[in-house]
Each structure stands twice: as C-alpha cells, then as structure tokens.
Amino acid sequence: MTSPKQALAQTATSADAAPGSQPGAARPAHGRGTPPPSGPGSWRSRLYRWDMKASPYAFVTPFFLFFGAFGLIPLLYTAWYSLHNVQLNDLDHQTWVGFDNYQNLLSSDFFWNALKNTFTIGVISTVPQLIMAIGIAHLLNYKLRGSTMWRVVMLTPYATSVAAATLVFVLLYSWDGGMINWLLDFVGIDPVNWRESDWGSQFAVSSIVIWRWTGYNALIYLAAMQAIPADLYESASLDGANRWQQFRHVTIPMLRPTILFTVVVSTIGATQLFGEPLLFGGLGGSKGGSEHQYQTLGLYMYDQGWTIGNLGKASAIAWTMFLLLLIIGAINLLITRRLRKSQ
C-alpha cells in the first residue's frame, strides 16, 4: 500500500536525481498549457518560466505606477493636509490641528447644504436619465433602418465637452432672451430666473447631466439587451405575453446586473459633479448661486481650496467625499449580494 503522498515523493526524488543526466528537460513546468521550447540550455527554460511569472506583473505595472503617482500619493497627501491648517499662501507652514477641519465641516451649514444639493441634483439627474436610457435602448433594440447612425447619434452628447455643452445650456436658460423662457412665454408662464431660483437651478444643472449621459447609458443597456437569448422572448410570446409584458418580465430582470452597474457609475458621477454647476454659475461660479442653491460638494471644495485658499479644509471635504463613495460602494455590494441570493 503506497499512499498517493508517497508516490508523489518518489517521483519528486527521481526527478531531483535526474538533472545531471538530462539538463533542460528535467523540470517540466507543471500545469502549464504549452510546453517549453525544445532548446538546449537550462537558462532558457528558466528565462521562460521567469517570463511567464513576471510578465503579467510587468504589464500591469504601468497602471499602478501611474495610479501611485497621480492617485495614491495625492490621496494620502490630501489625508495629511486634511489634518493640518494649510493656507494656499503659506504652504510651508502646516500646523497640526487633528480633526478640527472635519469638525468644522460637520458644524458648517455650507457643508450640509452642499451635501443636500449633491444628493438632490444626483437624484433628479440620475433617475430620469436611467429610465430614459432603458426606454431608448429598448427602441434601438428593434430592427431599425440605419441603426448604426441612431447609435452614433445617441453617443454624440457624451463626446461633447462639458464646457461647450454647459455654455450652450447657459444661453438656453438665460433669464432674459433665453430660449427656454421664450418658450415658456408662449405657454403663458412667467419667465423663470433659472440661475437664482432654488429648484429651477438644480433642474437646469441636472438637465445638462441628463443630456450628456443618457445616450451613453442607453448604449450600455442596448449591449446588455442584445445578449439576452432570443428564445426567452419566444417562449414568453408563446405564453401570450405582449411586448410590454416581455419588456417587464424578460428584459428588465435580465438587465439587473447592468442596471446596478449603471446606477453605481452614475452615483459616483453625481457625487463628483463639478464642471456643470461651476460653468452654469458663470463668473465666480464656485459659490453655486447666491444662496448656494446648486453648490455641490465638488464646488464647495473648489471654493474653499482655490477661491478662499483654505487647503486644509478643502482636503477634509475631499476625504469626506471619498468616504461617502466608499459607503455608497458598500451599500451597493450589500444590495448585489441580496439580489444574488434572492435569485
């Protein structure tokens, strides 16, 4: 009775004994798909193995180097800054203040206001955007003439720069002489001061986000829809399901992972919202309106850091945003697990 272990040990010793007689082929790479090139010299096979082991790391290194230089180090440095009093005009003298900056934030109305705005603008931009994207994707999924053209058209807003798009929207929403107020006038509604009204300004900023990202999400949904097996629809229609029922009971459930993905990506985007409200505010836009009615966290951070020059506090805002995103990520993970279990 030899146990498998003993057998293994035996082969191992015999292999160990071999090298003198058969160099090169002595240590076949266990579990590799391709055999080593049959050449003379053990350095070659060693090089090969080293190559197999190290190359993947070498290939991912550039990303991590860049991430380290432009992501991780700034992130840690920001954390360090956030625990100090750092003024833009006196970068060399940083005094340790512990968690004062964070405490200052938590007791500041401006911070809570910015957080609230980020949330409300996030909701009124993300929810309609994703619902519309699914609808559009569903339409694009039908057999259409010139389908490629429609898809390209859907993606053009995404390809436009934030600045260009926002400047056009600023013109549209302009108080006197803007096209939107002009249209409202036709319907008999008084002109709205879009920039200074509370909901109007948030709606306007959201509309820029919606315009830019709906097509992008629609294409993601479309790709996922095309991966749904056709026989599911077939059997559904055999069961007498109409198009709407097919959409509700086949398409939507099959899209669930994709929907989750877009929700996460949009939420991250909404948390970091910056360019649109800044440019919507025109000159000195970092205040986000006279009552900060559309000042997002990103804008508040910029205002503190570069307009006011309080880099310590701005860093604390940056880290708070980062922690918020971590929390959002954790919630998302929980939901995903729940959903997977329920399936």
Add this chain to the structure above:
Amino acid sequence: MRTSTRRSHRVMALAAVAALTTGLLAGCAEDSDDGSSNSDGGSGGGKTTLTVGTFGVFGYKQAGLYDEYMKQNPDITIKENVTTKTEVYWPKTLTRLQAGSGVDDIQAIEVGNVTEAVQTQADRFVDLGKDVDKSQWLDWKTAQATTKDGKTIGLGTDIGPMAICYRKDLFKKAGLETDRTKLAEQWKGDWSKFVGVGKDYMKKAPSGTKFVDSASSVYNAALGGESERYYDKDGNVIWDKSSGVKKAWDASMEVATSNMSAKLKQFEDPWNKALSNASFATVACPAWMIGYIQEKSGDSGKGNWDVAAAPTASNWGGSFIGVPTAGKHQKEAVKLAKWLTDPKQQAKVFAKQASFPSTPSAYSSLKPLAATTAFFSEAPITQIFSDSAKTIPTQVFGIKDQPIGTAVTDVGILQVEQKGKTPDQGWDAAKNEIKDVLGQ
C-alpha cells in the same frame, strides 16, 4: 522562428514599459526647463528668453511694447504667458512661487491680491524699490506693493479711476439733465445722490430700460472711494464695522430694493447683450472698461454714450508687475519691468486700450483714440480720469480682500437684488459667508 518573433514582441513590450516608467520617474524628479535653457543663464552671446506671466489683457503685446523692446535689445526674446481669469491665475502663481519653480521671469499681480503677496510672499520677490524713482508713481499705488520694512515687490502698471458712463439719449427721453458737468454736480460727493438721480430716471424711464446694470457695481464703485474697507491698518478684519462698507452697502441696497437695476452680472453674456441693446442707462466705469463698453455697444452706441465724473474719486482694479527670485534672469527681468512701467510706455498702453497709467507724469501726454472720443460724445476722458486718479484716497487692503468682497456682492447683495430678501437678511448671509471665508 515563431517563438523568437513572439519573444521579440515581448521584449519590445517590456522595453516600452521600462521606457514609460523611467520617463514617469524622470518627470517626477525634475521640472523641465521649457526651452529657456539654451540661454546659458543670460550671460554670453546667446539669446535670453524672458517670460511674462499675465492675466486678462494687459495690452503690452497689443501696444507693440514687446516688439519695441526686442528691437532695442536684440539679445532678448520676450514670451507672454496669459491666463484669462485672475481666479485661475493667482492660485497657480501662488503655488509656483512657493515651489520655487515654474514661475515666469515677470509675474503680474492684481490689486486684489497684492496685499496677500506683500504679506506672505515678499521674500520670493526681488526688491524693485531700490533703483527706480518711486516718485513717478502715485503714492498710494506704490504703498500697496511695499512691505512694512520698505521692500517694494511690484511696480505699478495701470489703475482704475472711476467715472460714470451714461447713455445721453436715454437720459433725454427720461427728461433728465444730459450735460456731463451739470450731472456730475447733481451727484457730487455721495453715491446715494447718484441713486437719487436713478429714482428720477425710473419715473419716466424709456420702456425696457433700467438705470444701472446691477447693485453690485454701485457697491464696488462706492467702496472704491472709501479709505476704510474690510481691514484695519493692523490687519484685523473689521468689515462689519467699517464706515466705507456701510456707506457702499446702503447705496447698493437702495438700488437692490428699487426697480432701477437690470440685475445683471458684469462681463457675462447677458450684460454684453444689454450694452448693445441699451437696456441700462448708466454704469460706473473704471478707465479700463471704456474700451469694453465701446466694443460691446457697437455702432448703435456711438455718440450716445457720454462720460461724467463719479460722485467720489474712486478706484477699481489695476495691477503690478513683480520679479520672482526664482526666475533665472532676474537682472534682465528687472530691466524689462522698469521699462514696461515707465510713464512713456504706460501712455502707449493707454492709447491702445485705455488702461490708465499709475504714473501722473504721463497724464499730460495721454491721447485716447479718436474713435473712442467720438464714441463718448467728445467727452474729455483723460481729464475726467486724471482728476479722479489724483484724489483717490489711500485704501487699506487685507489678505482676503477678494473673497470677502465676493461674499458681499455675490451672496449678500445678490440675494436682496434677485431673490427678494430684505437688506438685513442679505447682510446676515454675507456675514455667515465671510465667517466661512475666514475659517471661523
């Protein structure tokens, strides 16, 4: 064969990775010298490239000053690095000054930032006061760029003496006086008298027109004539007790709570449009705004605009140029800075774009463009601005003057003007905002 080509691919990929990483690390290690290194530190026969960092439109290039200097000094090449917005320019310059790299040989400093520069960055600028004749500048101008121990970190370029630009045609329709000297008499000495004229205007205002562009512009103009602003001489923030702020605030509140404001934000598109549509009748105009009004109003404004003296002698804006010690060609840069701010050169910039000189000796020789004079109904522009310039009070500035000012205008005044808040609510909102600015 096949394996060897595959391997060579791999080797190439690895080489690429190595090249990328070394490039990255090298990039981190040292700032590149952006092309000015060929000068060998300015000595020898090589050409020296001087860079001038400015914001907005300084007019040096437009007035041909760089070309002129390069012709006189064939071994010098001048390059201008322009950042459009001051709000972007200044933070960038601050960080570069402190890092000691990336600075231009000459850096412009706006009046709103000059106190911050004097109080926090003085040791990073060359003392320019030693070998210039300081008396050629207005006293208060040089004082703004001078530290307590007498070091002058910047030479004055332009200033912004204030006048009132008004539409004669609209005034006439509203049944008001149109003569510039008589008008100036009507509001002389007090901005609330100017607001009073506005009330008369609104009684018979031509339809679709307002008296002023915004309440904030009245505030800025009024504050520009007060010696007490947001800080006291010892650097303490006294804005809520300051008599100057109080006066300017009250005048702007009269505007904001009446119907005489077009409620626009200056320099934004709707404001430009309002200029060309003549939808407001007056604007407090510093000298540098003259060209802007002319350009945006277009031909329809020609001969309809006029200029009258402002209620008080007031200043808005203006700049300095300084030479950072981190620059590589300090000697040459100082020479250029002195030349650029010389009264003769300042007069040339004025002739091109009405940036008003900070050197009184230039005033007698100032000649605005004929087109400008014709546009403003042959008003004696230089006379009006020079008179104002000579009587502007010395003002006390502080480190956070600019963000405090923004808090008052963009939060306090705007809430009253556009959101129907009461002046008290606006004041409280500004107060909270300023607390946030000061980190309290």
